[in-house]
Amino acid sequence: MKKALLYSGLALGAAAVVISTPAYAKDLGGPWSKERFQIRVRAIDVIPDVDSSVNIGGEVDADYAITPEVDFTYFFTPHIAAELIAATSKHDIDYTGNVDLGKAWVLPPTVMLQYHFTPDNAFSPYVGAGLNYSVFYGEDTASGFTDLNVDNGVGYGLQAGADYWINEHWGVNLDVKKLWLNVDASLNNGAIQADIDMDPWIVGAGVSYRF
Numbered sequence: 001m002k003k004a005l006l007y008s009g010l011a012l013g014a015a016a017v018v019i020s021t022p023a024y025a026k027d028l029g030g031p032w033s034k035e036r037f038q039i040r041v042r043a044i045d046v047i048p049d050v051d052s053s054v055n056i057g058g059e060v061d062a063d064y065a066i067t068p069e070v071d072f073t074y075f076f077t078p079h080i081a082a083e084l085i086a087a088t089s090k091h092d093i094d095y096t097g098n099v100d101l102g103k104a105w106v107l108p109p110t111v112m113l114q115y116h117f118t119p120d121n122a123f124s125p126y127v128g129a130g131l132n133y134s135v136f137y138g139e140d141t142a143s144g145f146t147d148l149n150v151d152n153g154v155g156y157g158l159q160a161g162a163d164y165w166i167n168e169h170w171g172v173n174l175d176v177k178k179l180w181l182n183v184d185a186s187l188n189n190g191a192i193q194a195d196i197d198m199d200p201w202i203v204g205a206g207v208s209y210r211f
Contacts, residue, residue, distance in 0.1 A: 035210050038073035038081075040173050042206030046089045051197040058096040060185065060194045065089035069204055078119040083128065083159075085110040085177075090138075093148070093185075101187060102148040105138040108179070112159050124171075128159035132179050134198075147189050153198075155181030163208050171208040176201070 048062040069087035076082070088107045095101050112130035136150035161175030181198045 035168075036075045038075070038208060038210040040069075040071045040073070040175075040206055040208045042069045042071070042173065042175065042204035043067075044069045044087060044202050044204035046087075046091075047201045047203065048091065049199040049201060051199070052194050054095070054192065054194045056192055060093060060095055060101070060196055061097065062091040062093050062198065065091050069202075069206070073114070075116075075119075079116050081114045081116060081126075083112045083114055083130075085112065093150075100142040101145060102139060102141040104136050104140070104148065104150050106134050106136050106150075108132050108134040108181075110157060110177075110179070112157070112177075114159070122165045123162060124165065125162040126160070130157055130159070131155070132157050132181060134181055134183070136183070141187070145187050148185070148187050150185045151183050153181050153183040155179050155198075165208075165210075169210055171210070173204075173206050173208045175204045175206075177204075178202075 043066065045064055045066050047064045050059075050061050052060040054060060067087055067089040069085065071083050071085040073081050073083040086109055088105060090103055090105050092103055093101045110130060110132040112128035114126045114128035116124055116126040118124050132155045133152070134155065135152050139148045139150060141148040157177055157179040159175065159177045161173060163171045163173050165171040179198075179200050179202065181200070183196050183198060185194045185196055186192065187194075
């Protein structure tokens with residue numbers, strides 16, 4: 001319910017800005033336009049879509065986390081850009097749905113190569129594909145267990161989103177990413193081992209600034 005309310009609020013807020021703002025057609029010019037850099041700040045919900053196998057049977061799961069995200073985009077041409085995404089989130093990890101194993105932080109820097117369909121229009125949708133390297137740190141083992149460890153992992157991802165430009169520099173953004181990420185985890189000094197497909201959805205909304 002809380003996630004549903006968050007999405008509704010973000011969507012309504014973005015819609016209100018779009019409805020109340022006259023369309024703005026910006027001219028990026030050619031590939032050597034001055035407006036080749038873009039920064040976004042988003043609120044994102046990281047929603048793991050977990051599939052796992054555990055050496056003692058059962059399964060491992062991780063909860064969602066709401067966190068800030070910052071990304072930096074460079075336009076090679078008005079249509080082609082590369083985006084570096086930076087965020088970190090903390091997730092509860094449990095076993096068979098009701099046994100708390102602990103918590104872990106993940107730092108998943110991701111690089112996306114994007115195609116922007118209508119870069120000169122107020123409404124500017126895009127798609128992207130890229131690679132992710134997830135660094136897990138700050139593991140905190142729950143009472144009754146020892147030595148929770150989650151290995152780092154390499155994955156790939158897809159992205160779809162849109163900017164709506166309010167003026168020459170400022171806009172609002174909606175964005176959805178899907179990452180495919182496989183990691184190994186262990187507990188109790190390796191006595192319990194799990195092979196985990198995290199595969200999170202990342203849903204976000206925020207503001208864009210181009211310069």
